[in-house]
Amino acid sequence: MVVLHQCSLVRSWLLRLILLHTACEMGRGQLHYSVAEESQHGTFVGHIAQDLGLEVGDLMPRMFRMVSQGRRDYLEVNLQNGILFVNSRIDREELCTKMPVCTINLEVILENPLRVFHVEVEIKDINDNAPVFPAAEQTLVIAESVSPGSSFPLEGASDDDVGSNSHVSYKISPNEHFTLDFQNNDEHGESLVLVLKKPLDRELTHMHNLLLTATDGGKPQQTGTVHIVINVLDANDNGPVFNQSVYKIKLLENATVGTLIVSLNATDLDEGINKDIMYSMRTVNPQNVGELISLDPKTGQIRLNGELDFESITSAEIGIEATDKGLPPIKGHCKVLIEVLDVNDNAPEVTVSSLSVPVPENSSPGTVVALISISDRDSGANGQVTCSLWPSGLPFKLTSTFKNYYSLVLAEPLDREQVAEYSLVLIAQDQGDPPLTASSSVVVPISDVNDNAPTFAQPSYTVFVRENNPPGAHIFTVSASDPDVAENALVSYWLDEKLWPLSSYISVHSESGKLYALQPLDYEEMKLLEFQVRAKDAGLPSLCGNVTVQVFVLDENDNAPAVSGLAEDTPIQVKVPVAAGHLVGKIHALDGDSGYNAWLRYELFDASSGPWRVGLYSGEISTTRALEESEGNIIQSLLVLVKDHGNPALSTTATFSVSLVASAQAVQSDAHLSRMGGSRKPLADTANLYLIIAICSVSSLFLLVILSR
Numbered sequence: 179m180v181v182l183h184q185c186s187l188v189r190s191w192l193l194r195l196i197l198l199h200t201a202c203e204m205g206r207g208q209l210h211y212s213v214a215e216e217s218q219h220g221t222f223v224g225h226i227a228q229d230l231g232l233e234v235g236d237l238m239p240r241m242f243r244m245v246s247q248g249r250r251d252y253l254e255v256n257l258q259n260g261i262l263f264v265n266s267r268i269d270r271e272e273l274c275t276k277m278p279v280c281t282i283n284l285e286v287i288l289e290n291p292l293r294v295f296h297v298e299v300e301i302k303d304i305n306d307n308a309p310v311f312p313a314a315e316q317t318l319v320i321a322e323s324v325s326p327g328s329s330f331p332l333e334g335a336s337d338d339d340v341g342s343n344s345h346v347s348y349k350i351s352p353n354e355h356f357t358l359d360f361q362n363n364d365e366h367g368e369s370l371v372l373v374l375k376k377p378l379d380r381e382l383t384h385m386h387n388l389l390l391t392a393t394d395g396g397k398p399q400q401t402g403t404v405h406i407v408i409n410v411l412d413a414n415d416n417g418p419v420f421n422q423s424v425y426k427i428k429l430l431e432n433a434t435v436g437t438l439i440v441s442l443n444a445t446d447l448d449e450g451i452n453k454d455i456m457y458s459m460r461t462v463n464p465q466n467v468g469e470l471i472s473l474d475p476k477t478g479q480i481r482l483n484g485e486l487d488f489e490s491i492t493s494a495e496i497g498i499e500a501t502d503k504g505l506p507p508i509k510g511h512c513k514v515l516i517e518v519l520d521v522n523d524n525a526p527e528v529t530v531s532s533l534s535v536p537v538p539e540n541s542s543p544g545t546v547v548a549l550i551s552i553s554d555r556d557s558g559a560n561g562q563v564t565c566s567l568w569p570s571g572l573p574f575k576l577t578s579t580f581k582n583y584y585s586l587v588l589a590e591p592l593d594r595e596q597v598a599e600y601s602l603v604l605i606a607q608d609q610g611d612p613p614l615t616a617s618s619s620v621v622v623p624i625s626d627v628n629d630n631a632p633t634f635a636q637p638s639y640t641v642f643v644r645e646n647n648p649p650g651a652h653i654f655t656v657s658a659s660d661p662d663v664a665e666n667a668l669v670s671y672w673l674d675e676k677l678w679p680l681s682s683y684i685s686v687h688s689e690s691g692k693l694y695a696l697q698p699l700d701y702e703e704m705k706l707l708e709f710q711v712r713a714k715d716a717g718l719p720s721l722c723g724n725v726t727v728q729v730f731v732l733d734e735n736d737n738a739p740a741v742s743g744l745a746e747d748t749p750i751q752v753k754v755p756v757a758a759g760h761l762v763g764k765i766h767a768l769d770g771d772s773g774y775n776a777w778l779r780y781e782l783f784d785a786s787s788g789p790w791r792v793g794l795y796s797g798e799i800s801t802t803r804a805l806e807e808s809e810g811n812i813i814q815s816l817l818v819l820v821k822d823h824g825n826p827a828l829s830t831t832a833t834f835s836v837s838l839v840a841s842a843q844a845v846q847s848d849a850h851l852s853r854m855g856g857s858r859k860p861l862a863d864t865a866n867l868y869l870i871i872a873i874c875s876v877s878s879l880f881l882l883v884i885l886s887r
Contacts, residue, residue: 208580211262212300215270220263223253223299227260230286230295234260241289244297245531252282253299262297270301271338278340285551285583287532292546294532296580305343305396309335311404312461316390318372318408319506322380329359329371331497331511333461335392335402345395350406351388358390372406380410414452414504418444420512427516431488432523439471442478444500444510452504460511461497467516471496480514488520489555522560522610527553528618530604536625539594547574547622548586552606560610568603574622576604586620594624595661628666628717632658634725641693644732645701656691658713658723666717674710674724684729686711693727701733702770735824737770739778741832749813749835754805762790765797765832767820775824783817783831790816790836799834812838 211224227234236242237257244255254265274280284297312333320330337344348370350358355376361369372388388406393399421443429439446453457478462468470484470491478500496514501507533548554561565584567576573590586602600622607615634656641654660667670688673680684707685694691711699707707729714722750763769776780797782790789803799816814836821829 209295209297210300211297212302213264213268214302214304215268215273216304216306217264217268219265219267223262223264225260226255226262226286226297232260232288234258236288239290241287243287245285245287246282253284262299268301270303270340271307273301276338276340276344280340285531285549287549292532292534292549294549294579294583294585296583303340303343305339305394305398305400307338307343308400309337309346309392309394309402311335311390311392311402313404315405315407318406319509320374320378320408320410321414321506321508322378322410324374324378326374326377328374330374332370332372332390332406333404333497334368334370335404336463337394339394339396343394343396346392347395349391349393351390353386353388355386356388356408378410384410386410409506411506414448414502414506414508416447416452416502417508418446418455418500418502418510420444420498420500420510423512425512425514427514428519429482429486429516430519430521431486432521433482433486435482435484437482439480439482439516440514442480442498442500442512442514444478444512446502446508446510448502448504452502452508454503455500455510456503458499458501459496460499461495463495464491467491467494467496473498486518488518488557489524491518493517520557520560522556522608522612522614524555524560525614526563526606526608526616528565528604528606528616529553530618530620533620535621536623537588537592538625538627539592540627540629541588541592543588543590545588546585547588548620549579550576550584550586550604550618552582552584554606554608556608556610560608562609563606564609565604565606568605572600572602574600574602592624594626594663595630597624599623626663626666628662628715628719628721630661630666631721632660632669632713632715632723634658634713634723636725638726638728641727641729642732643695643699643729645699645734646736647695647698649695649697651695652692653695653729654693654727656686656693656711656713656725656727658691658725660715662715662717666715668716669713670716671711671713674712680707680709683707684709699731701731701772702737705731707731733772733775735771735775735822735826735828737775738828739767739769739820739822739830741765741767741820741830749837751837751839752805754807754810754838754840756801756805758801758803760801760805762799762801762836763834764799765792765818765820765834767797767830767832769822769828771822771824775822777823779821779823781819781821783819788814788816790814792816792818799836805838807840810838810840814838 209224209226209229213221213223227237237260242255242257246253250266252264252266252268253262255262270280280301282299282301284299286295286297316333318330334348335346337346348358348360350356355374355378357373357375359371359373386408388408390404390406392402425440425442427440442457444455444457446455456475457473458475459468459473470482470486471480472483473480494516496516498512498514500510529551531549531551534546537545537547550565552563552565554563563582565576567574573588573592574586575589576584577587579585602620602622604618604620605615606617607613639654639656643653647653656671658669660669671686671691672688673684673686675681683696685696686692687694708726710724710726712722712724714720752760752762765780767778769778779794780792781794782792789801789805790799791802792799816834816836818832818834819829820832821827
């Protein structure tokens with residue numbers, strides 16, 4: 179028992195390995211099943227899910243479906259157990275007529291990921307058709323003068339089955355005058371004749387009744403019968419004889435109506451009326467050929483009377499009778515075999531199924547975009563079709579998956595920003611002469627993925643803003659572009675405050691990119707704001723870009739000059755006499771602005787008030803003429819106007835008192851002059867010189883910035 183159990187386990191493992199190997203092989207090729215025709219609904223055909231290596235539980239989630247190529251839904255798959263079964267009655271003779279192999283080609287398609295399998299189901303013939311004779315009774319007229327060995331053709335039976343089920347054998351009821359001769363070969367086709375083995379005597383028997391039985395080769399066998407009635411007549415003892423027993427004709431399917439197919443020629447050795455012959459068609463197979471041909475009963479010419487189609491009729495067999503006008507008439511027989519030759523009169527057909535669009539632009543090469551099947555109703559080279567893709571150079575290619583089946587796959591990476599949609603033409607061409615072509619257009623749109631970050635037009639922006647701006651003033655607009663589409667291109671903006679806290683100075687509108695100054699800027703407090711604006715798209719995941727913004731605050735003339743270091747209650751004492759140009763003192767003023775707005779100039783409010791003048795930019799007060807001793811003991815007040823160069827200019831005034839004293843007080847005057855900063859230095863003021871240099875530098879820098887933009 180242990181040994182038997184171990185053997186059973188070994189067989190089980192071997193069976194699993196064989197099934198796994200079979201499933202792998204079938205995944206690369208074609209599954210083949212067979213089922214007998216006329217099977218009941220629900221008849222098991224095969225474990226298709228198991229044979230394809232699929233889990234039954236995956237069939238419905240992966241949208242398992244099965245497509246029959248040009249057939250009705252004879253077969254169906256139970257999605258609960260993965261079994262292929264018969265869905266409706268299959269009549270092999272209706273489906274494939276006399277074709278030796280009858281198959282139903284199925285295409286199994288699964289989504290996510292897309293896979294396609296090809297399944298071929300062979301419909302096995304059963305012996306469900308008995309041999310059938312064209313008529314229930316055949317009548318022969320045989321003259322009594324006919325010698326033994328003469329043969330008389332009989333109409334054989336036809337069996338709609340194929341293979342051994344259609345192989346028919348014959349036997350005739352026992353009799354002393356006749357025997358059967360049946361021959362079936364590729365050269366002359368099927369021949370069934372009744373052979374006379376003993377001379378007839380009309381005076382003894384004028385009619386013979388025989389029963390002809392046809393039996394097929396099926397299991398169990400089926401039979402058909404026909405009554406043979408033989409009338410024995412006298413007189414006309416020579417029948418018409420054809421110069422050929424079999425006429426073999428090849429005819430192109432595109433032959434025009436009226437084309438002469440063959441001229442039959444039969445002769446009769448009798449004389450007079452007994453040698454006059456009339457031709458007629460005895461049998462036509464297939465029967466619809468009789469509508470396409472006509473036979474002249476007098477000349478024996480057979481002409482084409484309709485349009486042939488190789489795809490419907492490939493060959494025909496016509497039984498011809500030549501009957502003389504003797505009494506009784508005698509008949510001669512021949513056979514015309516017509517082979518219809520194919521011409522390239524059918525263009526290929528292109529069918530596109532399972533078109534998976536749009537294709538994401540990040541799809542990897544090898545992604546299946548569509549399934550294509552091609553067909554051509556012609557045969558031979560006329561039915562051999564090749565498929566190509568136009569135009570060339572596109573990131574797609576065709577791969578052959580099975581006979582006349584192709585997959586349109588991605589060959590190269592895609593970029594929607596370069597090409598958003600492809601228009602392809604599938605061209606099928608047969609190998610006929612001349613070749614015929616067919617085409618099918620396929621539009622493949624490319625869907626966007628977020629593979630582009632927002633970008634600014636330049637890496638940095640320089641903005642100039644005058645101080646004292648109103649709160650909330652719009653100072654600049656940044657704009658970033660994103661070549662993606664939809665939400666992947668929807669850009670929002672924000673300030674990066676990692677390097678500098680900006681929330682109290684600057685804000686950015688998240689949608690428009692407009693920059694606003696939240697409060698008035700003061701050049702005297704802050705001359706430069708440098709920060710980064712970041713742009714982020716709405717894709718998943720989102721991508722970012724940034725730009726540096728430098729905001730230079732421009733000075734406004736908002737500070738008036740301020741005079742310092744001047745005491746009005748202590749007049750400057752000047753010893754007289756003094757010469758013209760004597761330095762009395764100096765006015766010193768400051769301006770909180772910069773540049774031109776801080777460049778000061780000094781003027782006497784009343785230039786005609788006494789012998790005094792003030793340096794335009796130095797603020798030094800000196801005499802304009804010589805002062806005499808007679809002018810001593812005089813106190814004069816000078817009103818000095820200090821103005822900047824702003825627009826509009828701002829100004830202030832300072833009062834400068836001068837006391838003229840006699841020469842005895844010179845020491846005190848000189849000492850006081852020294853205390854007030856008075857000296858006989860050059861009139862050019864060092865501070866103003868530096869200020870002029872600074873103004874020129876700032877102007878040059880501003881010009882360079884403008885030119886660089």
